[in-house]
Amino acid sequence: MAKTDGHIDKTIGNPLSWAAHVIDAGSHHLGEGARETMGRDTAPIVLRKIGTQDLRAALRAGYEDFKAFRSDVIFLCVVYPLAGLVLIRFAMNETLLPLLVPLLTGFALLGPVAAVGLYEMSRRREAGGHPSWAAAFKVAEAPSAIAILTLGLLFLAIFVVWMLAAWIIYAVTLGPEPPVSAAAFISDTLTTTPGWAMIVVGTGVGFVLAASVLVIGLISFPLLLDRHVGVRRAVRASARLARENPRTVAIWGAVVALGLGLGMATLLIGLIFALPILGHATWHLYRRAVEPAKPQDTPQA
Template identity: 50%
Template sequence: MAKTIGNPFSWAAQHLGASGTHLAESSAVLGGTTHSQPQIRDLHLSDLRGALRAGIDDFMASRTDAMLAVVIYPLAGLLLIIVGFQLNAVHLLFPLLAGFALLGPVAAVGLYQISRQREAGQDANWADAFGVVKAPGFGAILVLGIGLGALFLIWIVTAHLIHMWTIGPDPAASFSQFLRDVFQTSAGWTMIVVGVGVGFVFALVALAVSVVSFPLLLDRQVGVPTAVVTSVRVMRRNPGVILCWGLIVATLLVLGAIPILAGLILIIPILGHATWHLYRRAVV
């Protein structure tokens, strides 16, 4: 008999109570139930190409479901832009959008589930993507996601302090005035140099912590500490390859953000699926 899932609203109503109960249960295993450390493989640039090809294949096989699973991500980005203008905080627009990429691994969790099921030879749809809340490791995934959210907020506060230290505490009268302050004054160029340098450090921390941790938590009951340590170990063993992966992710996110963030509806699913396959190549 064919499996039917109804529309997104009826599905959400049916699963809300069960998900809440499951979340309470999964919060008790944040430390994991497996005590063995995952083994790390050596990675090569060919692994990145293979992961991207596999990610594109997954996306082509489940385009509508994958896009539905991440549509909230670009919408949230647009909301951040609107809020920035409404609060006259145009100096935080770029930090908000750049730092928003830190939350990409959280937005892609449902995509990992789709790739995982396709890898096992099972059909997958949008309900399976959102059904990740019923996974044994969802409590740990939620905690790690909150950690990335905290890192994002720290970055925004840091970016604001850098602006105050260089250009000053007074907000620009308009967006055009802000651009002149940034690109036509020495204080503005100081802000750019310092901001990019500090932002790179934040991005490096986020990459090290999350490059394989979310897929690992979904795939095995290892707990948050083991997932984070494993992710850092992957980067330490393969620094060049992982930094190249970070550059690929950053470049694609920028390209996807150019048409009013609309391109992210395509880019995020491809990167999400590819991240799952990179995890499979990196961790035994």
Template identity: 50%
Template structure:
């Protein structure tokens, strides 16, 4: 018997039912299977060093694959900087570049998966990064990624608002005159004095909510709430170590931004792999958790 669409009322009811089923599925993915927060460990400076060392080892073993996977980020960054230079948005160049630290944890989800595969003794490659798309927690991962993207746009708007409030709407023609005005005038000093602590607040929010949340969503059947709260608990228990980790990430991103953002091709994967290993050291999952 040939299949027919049926009358509009029947078809509409079926569409609503299917949409409801999909919504319930996404809600279950976001909620997760395990709702008991795991224990978090006390970190040391040596843990940070070891996480970076293992991240560098992962990069050395997978460098061709991860560099191909990460080459898109400096290209996007370069395009954004070019647009800012040519659209009269020079004041947004620094916020755009520094914004990599806000979206980096979300952009590195594929790297966490590659480190997970390698840690398990399996052969890893760039195709393993795509396994995240088939993860049962993809809904939660996307929701957390959208949250970080919203923070990034909020930072851009805040940075532009600070520029308007301190230096006014007139933008100097060219990057050189703009930098000269920022570094040699009271208005420029005011913008720096306000912009740095505001940017620190945005970075602190992202650091506290993402230091282990993305790797945990990939690794364990937890929900979004448990992953984020666990990340915050890690930061609260290890404030000095996590602050130091944030400074290390910032320093490496600054180094990676030179020259012309090309260093990010190596820095981003190293930091992504290192974040996976920091998660392994910071979170102690219960023995009854399924893998």
């Protein structure tokens, strides 16, 4: 655009200069994203001691957010169970049948990623705003978007590891051939020694991965939304909070597992209610666990 005599004349720029502008803008955004991923805030992350009273308070606050956003979060969270049902339908063929239960349980490993938009809605409401479901997508415009994406890819990698582990466990116990039918698979699983070995080993591996997700994701996503701390410091702070409050974090993990389990027991429909309440509650648990950031440390959306 050129400005002459107080008027703005719209002109088509040289294609080379336009391409250079796009590349320059892209480089700028990538550079900003890289700085956010590494972390620009060097101020200490001060953690508080949390107890069961904090869990109760966080759940109450999460429920209040759910009531305030009810239609919006139901609209948002319906995508999660629908995606799960599509994956379940895909896994119902005989070849993939052994992965059905791991798929159901492993799907919960992505819960912290799916709840990022809910954290943002709670953050905005806490600041005095009246956000709608559209606010959840504002995360993509946040300075920490690439850092959040990076951490999300870590959770996706854990999910993939779990699915691969589940298939290997099946292959060395009841496999490697696929089951001839669903009835035969259930019978072999519950009435044979290899079937029980698959259950025991699979439960153990699943517990380790679920505990890892709990420790890594306890406050890391809310922290990235709230501060310029970078992925590494966010994960370390989350792990430190779990280490310093093992009993409380274990109880929180049980609450999350129970909520998601009840949601899955209703063919994933219950997740429409469980996921937003737990997601909003996670934001409020973060607020109770971490000292407030200084104004200059808070990202602007």
